[in-house]
Structures are given as structure tokens and as C-alpha cells.
Amino acid sequence: MECGTARKMIVGKVDGLLPQEAQGELSAHLAACAACAAEERAASAVGPMLRAWAGARAAENAPRLDAMWTRVRAGIEERREEHRRRAWIPRWAWLPAALALAVLALLFYPTGTARQPYNPRSFDVAVEDLESDAATVALVDKGEDLPRVIWIIEDAKS
């Protein structure tokens, strides 16, 4: 095996992508090639080193992260409390508005009789003129309590 091929296989091994059957071949080359063996050791050490470094950084930043989450939680709680305080005001303020609407509805809602159409307040009607080209028209007045009627008798019909 050439060293160039072996180095590509080392990268694959470190990434966990080297097939099982190729691992024996690589091991045989590493046993015979000191340079490739040193490359393999160095590459294999990178992963644990990065993990150790990340852990150390996380431990280092943990107090600051904790403090930040405490502030975020406090901010959320503060907003919640503020919302609760503001939400309480409309709850009672709607009451006078609803009462005013109810009073208006009661004042202007028509009574049972008025809901039906035709509630004449007066039958006092003055008929100033009465003409027809195609019919005979008559004004019928049966008293103040009854509406006045203009009756059309169509000339062409009985």
C-alpha cells in the first residue's frame, strides 16, 4: 500500500468511515511505516483533544450561562406579571361599557307590537289631486280611525 492511500484511509478511520475489511490492510501498513503510524496517532488524538477543550470551555462559561438564564427567566416573569396587571383593568372596565350598551338596547329595542310592520300613527291624509288616464279613481274615506283608500277601477276590466 502506498503512503498516500494509507493517509486517506487514516482520515476515514478517524471519522469512523473506514470499512472493516480495509482496517486489516491499514494496520499492516502502519506496522511497516513509521511515518504513517505517527500520522495515525496524531489524527486519532485530535478528537479527544477537541472534546476535552470543549468541556473545559463549557465548565468555564457555566456560571455566566446560569446567570444569563436567571435573567431571562426573571424577564419573562416580569412581563407575565405586567400583562396580568394590565389584563385585570379591562376585565372590570368592560362592565360599564356592557351596561351602557344594555341600557341603549333596552331603550331602543322595539316592543312586541312595534316589531311587526304597519303601526300607523295617523290616518290623516290630504289628497291634493287625483288623476288617471286609464282608470277611474275614487277616494274612499270611512272615518278617522281607518286609512283613506284610493280605489282604482281599471277601465278595460270589469
Place this chain on the structure above:
Amino acid sequence: MPSRSRPARPTPAALVFLLFVLALPCAGAGSAAAADAVSVEIGSVYASNEGSSMDPVLGNIRGKLQSMFNYTSYKLLDRKRRSLAVGETGEFEIPGRRTMRVTPVPAQGDKVRLSVQMTEGAKNLLTTTLGLSRGGMVLVGGPSHQAGVLILIISAD
């Protein structure tokens, strides 16, 4: 964490109250405008001697109709309402391809004067001018319809 102060927003209740207060003068203006306009309604009643029934919608004037006419059955076919300004003509379609044109003309006080013309095609069935009180009613009857006649209820408010 520094708290940021937001501008105070009006509550929904405050908005409702504000709208209510603002709407009051508008309502006054509206009623003033409505005083100039005349609300004219034409109801078309089919009166006949077919059966014996009274349309429940005519319940309020049932007694009047029965004491004035000799028909046994009354049915409200159509009811149209228009708000008309003085000088504005409203055209009302009447059953039997008839048309009634109503024009409010200048009147004094609480009175309403309506110039009314009723036509059937090219024929002029009726031309009249009526003086009514607001809330008043007058009937125009006689045009034949099916097996009976039409009685038109003209009311103005």
C-alpha cells in the same frame, strides 16, 4: 436586565368608550339628516276571496283591512322601503309589471308630501299628491291581480 418602558396603549374598553363618545354627535347629525329625508314604504297586499287567511305580517292592520274590504284572504306579497330626499324619485316595482314612482315634495312642519305616480306599462293608472303626517298611512287598491286585487300600503316616516 434593564427594563424598557413601552408607550401606554389604550385599553379596549377605553377605545369603546371613545368610539361611543365620538359617535354621539354623529348620531345627532344622522338624525338631523334623517329628518330631511322621507322613508317611504310600499307594501303590496294580494286580497282575494280564495280561501280565508290573513298573513300574520299584517296582524297590526288586520282589523282595518277586514272592516274596509270584503275580501276573505290577505297576503303580503312584497314590501319595499326607500329613504328619499325631497325631489328624489324612488321607483317601486309592484306585482303585475306595475311601477309606482314616489317623489317627496316640499312640505311644512311634520308633514310629508308625496307625489305618486302609478303606471302599468305605458298606461298611467294614477297620479296624485298625498299629504301625510310622519308615521301616516294611505291605501291604494283596485288593480287586478290573479283572482283578486292588489292593495298597496303607502306609509311615510
